[in-house]
Amino acid sequence: MSGGATPGLVAPTRAGMLPAGPDVVNTSDYDSQTVQVNLRETWLIRGVEIPTRVVLAPMAGVSVQAFRRQGRRFGAGLVCSEMVSCAGIEHRNEKTLGYLRVASDEHPLAIQIFGSEPRAMAEAARVVEAAGADLIDINFGCPVRKVTKTGAGATLLDDTGRACAIVAAVAQAVGLPVSVKMRRGLRDGARTCLEVGPRLVEAGAATLTLHPRSAQQMYTGRADHALTEELVALVDVPVVASGDIVSRARAQAVLTTTGAAAVMVGRGAQGNPWVLREIVDGDAREPSREEVVAELVLFVRETVRELGERRAASFLKKFYGWYLGRGRFPKPFKQQLVVLDSTEEVERRLLAAAPGALALLELLEEEVSVGDEVLLELPISIYGGG
Numbered sequence: 001m002s003g004g005a006t007p008g009l010v011a012p013t014r015a016g017m018l019p020a021g022p023d024v025v026n027t028s029d030y031d032s033q034t035v036q037v038n039l040r041e042t043w044l045i046r047g048v049e050i051p052t053r054v055v056l057a058p059m060a061g062v063s064v065q066a067f068r069r070q071g072r073r074f075g076a077g078l079v080c081s082e083m084v085s086c087a088g089i090e091h092r093n094e095k096t097l098g099y100l101r102v103a104s105d106e107h108p109l110a111i112q113i114f115g116s117e118p119r120a121m122a123e124a125a126r127v128v129e130a131a132g133a134d135l136i137d138i139n140f141g142c143p144v145r146k147v148t149k150t151g152a153g154a155t156l157l158d159d160t161g162r163a164c165a166i167v168a169a170v171a172q173a174v175g176l177p178v179s180v181k182m183r184r185g186l187r188d189g190a191r192t193c194l195e196v197g198p199r200l201v202e203a204g205a206a207t208l209t210l211h212p213r214s215a216q217q218m219y220t221g222r223a224d225h226a227l228t229e230e231l232v233a234l235v236d237v238p239v240v241a242s243g244d245i246v247s248r249a250r251a252q253a254v255l256t257t258t259g260a261a262a263v264m265v266g267r268g269a270q271g272n273p274w275v276l277r278e279i280v281d282g283d284a285r286e287p288s289r290e291e292v293v294a295e296l297v298l299f300v301r302e303t304v305r306e307l308g309e310r311r312a313a314s315f316l317k318k319f320y321g322w323y324l325g326r327g328r329f330p331k332p333f334k335q336q337l338v339v340l341d342s343t344e345e346v347e348r349r350l351l352a353a354a355p356g357a358l359a360l361l362e363l364l365e366e367e368v369s370v371g372d373e374v375l376l377e378l379p380i381s382i383y384g385g386g
């Protein structure tokens with residue numbers, strides 16, 4: 001296979017190999033490349049149209065609905081749920097089913113599932129399809145022991161037969177395109193993804209996302225996107241590059257050198273949706289304090305609605321540091337917020353610190369309320385939040 005397109009699948013062109021055209025802009029303001037990729041270019045995963053070449057990463061303990069909706073507003077063309085246990089879905093665990101809520105303004109949205117049994121994964125995929133996802137993403141990358149010891153996540157990279165059986169079972173069970181997210185392999189220096197990737201495509205994967213660190217590395221060292229480039233050359237489906245994409249310059253460099261269809265942004269977007277705007281549109285304006293507070297308060301309100309006050313209050317604490325750091329607010333302010341018990345009090349303190357944020361917040365609430373009204377296909381009682 002050579003990276004050519006298959007019927008029904010259009011990967012963006014490899015900008016670095018093309019003359020300048022509508023999708024490619026020659027520029028001199030980017031130091032290491034002379035050609036810029038248009039990140040607002042639409043691409044397809046089978047029939048699913050992805051409006052930009054930036055994907056918001058699935059992150060356990062982070063990728064709640066408020067995070068995903070915000071990501072879409074700031075320019076992510078595709079968002080993804082955190083990994084959801086197929087065993088939890090199978091047993092209709094209330095908390096697990098809560099991860100499957102889909103709002104109308106999230107589309108296109110992938111819901112990611114993990115597990116080790118093809119039959120159970122296929123059944124979970126059917127539930128995910130019924131919940132309204134546009135793509136089923138399968139996790140072959142999680143390095144955390146709690147997951148790998150069950151035979152799921154990154155361990156499946158060393159069990160190609162089982163990994164392919166899972167993809168085939170899921171692809172047969174649903175009409176949605178199936179994507180797979182994986183690491184380079186289990187151990188440092190592993191190149192397993194290059195052997196497994198093409199087999200997963202043969203088994204039915206319509207796209208692959210590669211985070212080219214080993215499971216052993218966890219999040220240390222650098223993502224080696226030379227492997228992403230090799231994978232792109234081996235498969236005829238779009239590849240998404242994940243790892244260390246924190247700026248437009250980095251996104252451009254990775255897209256141009258690897259030929260990937262899109263980049264995925266994870267930690268860089270934690271408490272910083274503005275980085276998505278910078279990457280997609282080159283708008284590098286720093287947000288004002290009022291903008292930061294308005295986004296954070298909206299995020300708090302939406303998360304309370306999703307998780308309920310008690311769960312949201314502890315879930316949100318890490319976000320205060322993420323939003324208020326980066327020199328935006330003095331450190332003691334964040335420390336005052338994390339010890340507060342109620343999100344109402346957090347909101348009061350935030351708005352007192354930037355009174356002009358209230359008007360912005362009202363505008364934002366108006367903007368997002370349309371998506372709110374058309375909510376889900378699942379009964380509200382399962383969310384545990386009112």
Ligand SMILES: Cc1cc2nc3c(=O)[nH]c(=O)nc-3n(C[C@H](O)[C@H](O)[C@H](O)COP(=O)(O)O)c2cc1C
Nearest residue numbers: 057058059060082083211242243244245265266267
């Ligand atoms: C807190 C956290 C949770 C994550 N959870 C998931 C997950 O549920 N599923 C998954 O496929 N990857 C998960 N990842 C990996 C990210 O999706 C991404 O591949 C990785 O962070 C590298 O990208 P980055 O450098 O942009 O953060 C997680 C990463 C972090 C930091």
